[in-house]
Amino acid sequence: MQNGISDEMIEYVGILTKLELSEEEKEQAREDMGRLLSYIDKLGELDTEGVEPMCHVLPIQNVLREDVITNEDQSRELLGNAPCRRDNMFVAPRAF
Amino acid sequence: MAEKYETVIGLEVHVELATKTKIFCGCSTAFGDSPNSHTCPICLGMPGTLPMLNGRVLEYAVAAGIAMNCDISRFCRFDRKNYFYPDNPQNYQISQLYLPICRDGWVEIEFNEDPAQGVEKLSPSMKNPSLRTKKVGIHEIHMEEDAGKLVHDDGGDYTLIDYNRAGVPLIEIVSEPDMRTAQEVIAYLEKLRRILQYLGVSDCKLQEGSMRVDVNLSLRKEGTKELGIRTEMKNLGSFHAISRAIESERQRQQALLESGREVVQETRRWDEGKETSYAMRSKENARDYRYFPDPDLAPICISHGFWEKIRAAQPEFCWEKRKRYKAEYDIPEYDIDIITDSRQMAELFEATVALGSQPKKVSNWLMGETLRLLRERNLDPSDIRFTPENLAKLIALTESRTINSTVAKEVFEIMFTENADPEMYVKEQRLAMVADEETLRRTAEKVIRENPKSVQDYIRGKDRALGYLVGQTMIACGGKADPVGASRLLKELLQQEVNEA
Numbered sequence: 001m002q003n004g005i006s007d008e009m010i011e012y013v014g015i016l017t018k019l020e021l022s023e024e025e026k027e028q029a030r031e032d033m034g035r036l037l038s039y040i041d042k043l044g045e046l047d048t049e050g051v052e053p054m055c056h057v058l059p060i061q062n063v064l065r066e067d068v069i070t071n072e073d074q075s076r077e078l079l080g081n082a083p084c085r086r087d088n089m090f091v092a093p094r095a096f
Numbered sequence: 097m098a099e100k101y102e103t104v105i106g107l108e109v110h111v112e113l114a115t116k117t118k119i120f121c122g123c124s125t126a127f128g129d130s131p132n133s134h135t136c137p138i139c140l141g142m143p144g145t146l147p148m149l150n151g152r153v154l155e156y157a158v159a160a161g162i163a164m165n166c167d168i169s170r171f172c173r174f175d176r177k178n179y180f181y182p183d184n185p186q187n188y189q190i191s192q193l194y195l196p197i198c199r200d201g202w203v204e205i206e207f208n209e210d211p212a213q214g215v216e217k218l219s220p221s222m223k224n225p226s227l228r229t230k231k232v233g234i235h236e237i238h239m240e241e242d243a244g245k246l247v248h249d250d251g252g253d254y255t256l257i258d259y260n261r262a263g264v265p266l267i268e269i270v271s272e273p274d275m276r277t278a279q280e281v282i283a284y285l286e287k288l289r290r291i292l293q294y295l296g297v298s299d300c301k302l303q304e305g306s307m308r309v310d311v312n313l314s315l316r317k318e319g320t321k322e323l324g325i326r327t328e329m330k331n332l333g334s335f336h337a338i339s340r341a342i343e344s345e346r347q348r349q350q351a352l353l354e355s356g357r358e359v360v361q362e363t364r365r366w367d368e369g370k371e372t373s374y375a376m377r378s379k380e381n382a383r384d385y386r387y388f389p390d391p392d393l394a395p396i397c398i399s400h401g402f403w404e405k406i407r408a409a410q411p412e413f414c415w416e417k418r419k420r421y422k423a424e425y426d427i428p429e430y431d432i433d434i435i436t437d438s439r440q441m442a443e444l445f446e447a448t449v450a451l452g453s454q455p456k457k458v459s460n461w462l463m464g465e466t467l468r469l470l471r472e473r474n475l476d477p478s479d480i481r482f483t484p485e486n487l488a489k490l491i492a493l494t495e496s497r498t499i500n501s502t503v504a505k506e507v508f509e510i511m512f513t514e515n516a517d518p519e520m521y522v523k524e525q526r527l528a529m530v531a532d533e534e535t536l537r538r539t540a541e542k543v544i545r546e547n548p549k550s551v552q553d554y555i556r557g558k559d560r561a562l563g564y565l566v567g568q569t570m571i572a573c574g575g576k577a578d579p580v581g582a583s584r585l586l587k588e589l590l591q592q593e594v595n596e597a
């Protein structure tokens with residue numbers, strides 16, 4: 001089944017994901033998303049009448065932690081993963 | 097004739113919970129430490145990590161819900177709210193949309209009627225005609241996590257991020273659109289603050305961001321039921337800002353409607369310095385959060401036993417204490433209001449009275465010196481360190497006239513600062529009053545001998561001279577005399593001088 005994805009939808013998804021796409025990339029995204037949606041549609045063929053949506057794979061409840069501090073300052077190691085850092089802070093592209 | 101509009105206000109209040117650790121990991125929630133010192137792979141949203149709910153968060157949220165007369169959901173879970181912004185390293189906030197933990201509650205607020213609005217509605221028979229009460233509905237309360245802090249680099253083309261606050265537990269309390277004026281809004285916030293502080297669930301400091309308020313406001317023609325289009329106001333850092341922002345937004349929407357235009361549903365940001373608001377960019381207004389249940393977190397079942405345990409632990413709240421105090425203690429209503437404003441102060445009062453001190457004396461120390469020192473040192477009642485036992489001892493020392501009031505204040509300050517035992521301190525510092533009449537008499541006689549001019553003044557009818565002589569006697573006793581006794585004795589001795597003159 002072919003999903004028709006409008007230009008507006010591509011534009012909108014771009015805004016939500018904060019991606020700036022070129023015209024070629026938009027076409028590529030349209031194709032990729034179409035394939036993804038077809039795949040999801042395949043699942044739609046199943047009869048799920050009366051089946052509760054599954055939110056967790058295990059039949060468990062109330063997995064709780066005690067309110068006890070277990071972590072020490074690991075900022076050196078954690079910041080070590082960042083491509084860019086300054087004054088013990090993560091550096092990201094300007095967000096305003 | 098111009099249309100009359102009714103202002104309709106609902107609030108979303110975020111409150112930081114006073115837990116030791118974050119909502120889904122064992123990182124500390126301590127405030128003000130060096131950037132990113134309280135972070136771990138979980139609260140930094142690293143792949144392959146598994147969040148686990150802090151049980152204390154659940155207890156606090158249920159306690160708040162019970163205090164606000166909510167139905168507590170027997171089954172609830174967490175959902176992901178998706179958005180891309182660097183304050184949240186996961187690219188989604190873990191929150192609750194579909195099954196919030198508390199629903200359908202209410203709180204009763206007490207407020208002064210704005211004299212500019214609706215005075216005619218008041219009943220003249222009421223004792224305090226401007227004081228009104230009203231119920232404000234609580235739509236829901238849900239649990240969620242806080243975001244990190246973005247630091248702007250002036251001139252630079254980047255943003256610095258501190259994730260110490262990321263993952264700190266919050267509850268969001270969503271009211272029904274039941275408020276009509278800024279007075280009602282402030283009264284509602286005061287009520288929430290008292291409830292949450294009494295529960296020990298949050299310290300609710302607006303200025304420090306542990307309580308954050310978003311105001312949803314719309315107008316509708318008076319007498320109509322349908323809600324108008326609303327805006328949401330953010331960045332309100334004080335009660336003053338909230339009042340100003342409500343009035344400003346009411347006027348802005350009224351001007352739009354009166355000129356036949358429409359209000360646009362949008363989020364606006366209050367600029368406190370300029371006393372005006374502006375719409376946030378449309379991209380920030382894109383509200384497509386694509387919520388879905390978080391598959392990493394197990395659902396939560398709240399048993400009757402758990403609910404009952406939390407319910408049984410609810411404290412006596414300040415409005416209940418007020419009623420009881422009026423019946424039990426002979427102290428002014430003004431004192432009652434201030435003492436019951438904080439749970440710490442109220443409990444200190446009750447415990448000291450239980451040790452046998454007279455209620456009014458206890459109240460005087462709390463309302464006077466305690467509040468003075470709290471203010472002077474920029475502290476809260478929760479910072480009080482002295483015990484009821486020590487306050488009771490201090491009161492006993494003044495009652496027995498072992499120390500005078502000046503010395504008592506000095507002792508109080510030491511007790512306030514280091515919870516010193518007043519009895520021990522008075523003994524160690526030899527602060528007890530010069531008790532025996534003989535010592536006092538000899539000192540007074542000496543003062544009279546050494547100050548003939550003041551004595552002459554007194555004889556000539558200058559009463560002020562007596563004050564000076566009392567002062568000199570106090571100094572001669574190292575401040576440890578009973579000023580009333582000294583004054584009586586001096587009068588006696590001076591009368592002899594008058595008779596002889």
Ligand SMILES: [Zn+2]
Nearest residue numbers: 121123136139
């Ligand atoms: Zn963490």
